[in-house]
Amino acid sequence: MAFYVVQFLTGLASAASLFLVASGLSIIFGVTRIVNFAHGAFYMIGAYIAFTLTERLSGAFGFWGSIVLAALAVALIGVIVEMVLLRRIYHAPELFQLLATFGLTLMVEDLVVLIWGPDDLVGRRAPGFKGAIDFFGQNIPSYDLFLIVLGPVVLGILWLLFQRTRWGVLVRAATQDRDMVAALGVNQKWLFTSVFAVGVFLAALGGALQIPRDAVHHAMDLRIIVEVFVVVVIGGLGSIVGAFVAAVLVSELNAFGILIFPKISIILVFLVMAVVLIVRPWGLFGKPEAAARKTPGLTVNPWRPLTSNERLASLAALVIAAMLPLFAGNYALTVGSEIAIFVIFAVSLHFLMSVGGLASFGHAAYFGLGAYGIAFLAKMAGLPMIVCLLLGPLLGCLGAAVFGFFAVQLSGVYFAMLTLAFAQIVWSIAFQWVSVTGGDNGILGLWPSSWAASPSHFYWLALGVAALVMIALRAMVFSPFGYALRATRDSLLRSEAIGIDAKRIQWTAFVIAGTTAGIGGALFAYLKGSVFPDNLGISLSVDALVMVLLGGVETVSGAVIGAIVYKALNIWLVSQTDLSKLVLGGFIMLIVVVFPKGIVGMLEMLAQRRRKSSPPGSPLLAKPIESAE
């Protein structure tokens, strides 16, 4: 019995550290609607600074003072980031801020190694909490007891802050309806800055408090960020109590789960999230989001098919791309193939995100399923390449059909997180089911048949498929189905009122996007000759998001440019320097500030301005917008 009590307390201690970080993320999201990918980075910097301070300052006051000082210092960094970077892009399309915080995270990962060196750092234990307390023959670390008390105390302080202060009233009001708060004359700028500072302070405090139990190293951020997101979503976005309950739930399920299934930790949080979201679409304590007042951005620049001149230009670009084998070597061609494949992957997500308004955080699942489809068909059934290429993506299609059915019942960030949960479940199956998938050692030896083996032939194949995919998806955007899909995106209520079966349309779009991603994955398997669980992983899903956002989410085909720029730059930087993350992160942040609508989005805006300023009767303006159909 004593054992179960101690195990329960141990779970509570884990929950407390999770809660600190999660509460900060929840507050930030609730008010500013920023999906703060850098929250883990702030947590990590908190730990690093606290390590340095605790090594310098001695004594009990020195230790605890250092922890608080570190958290304050990081909060200050947070304020600077908010004022310099995020303030400029609050009015950018949804999720664009994710791109900025992603760039920041990349930079921080390299910076901490530059500043603190590559070795794992082990900090001091907390003075007064070094030992353990005997509980009927079981040991409970006294630091765990400290954390168990700290969690509810922080919860209480936050509750008081939100319920009993004017600032808290404003924060709650902004969480519910920030346009209304702005309309009532509240200075949003400072409200957002202060909220961001509080959120970052909590993240850094969470990181600093890990010093006595953890090692400080440069991958701490990734270790926690996804888990924290999951906790926030299970609890319900913007709900502090929800975050606390979810942290306890997840930690206790893990503490007792490993007694029965020792391998469960790897997937547990995602299973819990999937179940919770399917049963309660807004998390345990969340409320349905108020119908969003769409930013007019989506309607200012109406979409139109390409004019005949633009079609000719696209064709010319394709022809030039197809001539690459005439003057480029094998390496350039293989890189070209890889970029073409990522164009397919990015446009498939772009279709879902910008036409359907459904941002998926787990799109790599369908890319990877397509790749595994190839691996199964080629290695187990021994089918020839052509057949594999035609059938392999069907696994992506199947996955999208099953998961999409559940996912489209939700919307917004909840939709995104459910897709992430499904992707992680698929990933862990690929990772764990060693006898079939080979686990993380993957499936090797999937090289293309001789007709496609040479780099130039494979390049033409990838380029041809990419072109076909782009044409097909564009045709779909301007088909009746595409209009119906855009209607569900712009107003769910109105589209249902005119008889559109919104869920079915969205589900269809999800399956189309999943299958297309599967085509990309199938080609990728042949390009690399092998398949690994990496092909389904979070970082690939994030890459796809970055490509779409970089290109411009409000455009018809911005993802093409986003994919080319991001992938080419990534490959080149990785080849040139070990600090590729630092440079890439800096570049992304620069793009975010200079092109707040994405690269293509910005170019389109400039072109349109020029059109408006050109004299009336100019041929471009006179042309009825939809005439090309």
Added chain:
Amino acid sequence: MRARNYFIGAAFALLAGGMAHSALAQDIKIGEINSYSLLPAFTEPYRKGWQLAVEEINAAGGINGKKLVVVSKDDGGKPADAQTAANELVSSEGVAMLAGTFLSNIGLAVSDFANQKKVFFLAAEPLTDAITWSKGNKYTFRLRPSNYMQAAMLVEAASKLPAKRWATIAPNYEYGQSAVAVFKKLMSEKRPDIQWVDEQWPPQGKIDAGPVVQAVAAANPEAILNVTFGADLVKLVREGNTRGLFKGREVVSFLTGEPEYLDPLKDETPEGWIVTGYPWYSIKTPEHDAFLKAYQAKYNDYPRLGSIVGYQTIKSAAAILAKAGSTDPEKLIAAAEGLSMPSPFGEITFRKIDHQSTLGAFVGKTVLKDGKGVMVDSSYKKGADYLPSDAEVAKLRPKD
């Protein structure tokens, strides 16, 4: 035709001039890939090791009179990126062979690439048994003692312990799984009386150490096998120390004696663990002394195991290239098979039967000395003594 050749030549000259690692045509180039940005704690000492080797080789006249150049690339910890890098090295840089890699899945991805493109590949650090056995191929050789060898070395010491009830803690991925599987198999063969009472599989890099330690303690084992390393090991040791998990229990642990993993533990180093590792401070052989002196003179730092691996990878590559007298992959394979050479740990041989080198490791016990962990009572275990019989290996490895 002539004009065109000039043009291409000029273009190449421009390109080459712009590259950081430009080299003359008569140089011999080795393409090196590792997870520099993902695992700097291991790869920084590794890079220092191979840079020292390059310097020594060229100071001694290069390879058959030609200068050795190593072109190094980062793989970011992703198999797909490692292949891109391998392709660049082979297609654009024209390297004579590939070398390096740390993670098992990346080692396998590059080995498969080497097999497909018919390029010689010397895997430096990946531990998976698959790379020389179940997924072995004729183009791939491996330097470091494999999972199986490390397990066999530990079993030799562990089987002498009186403990009968064993529990295991290992990261939940291929390395952890196969380490536990081999250890259990070899241990049960030597000691049929042993019971396996619990196993814990925390996700790699994400151990929730408190509950794991409690769960293992609840099974009340007499001895524990640990396979976790890096930050996970730190958390496990800290929780285990506070909760008294290791008190009165024997612990056998993979790789923990390597300075990379032992040094961060500082004054929390648990005492009496039986570990594999690299006690650079207590090795007294002329070969190692020479290496240690050169390393410390160049970097003013002590070597980690990664330094040895990096150093010996390039030394081995140079020995193979020198013997082959050519960069033709088939000749390189012929030269490497059965080739013996000196190393800081004594003479090693690349076996013909499975392309595994006989580099060994040190097995010893951890103790706390002046506030940091060291290995004592350590002895060098020659790799050749801890491999299965040739008949068994032949069964494990597909025919070329």
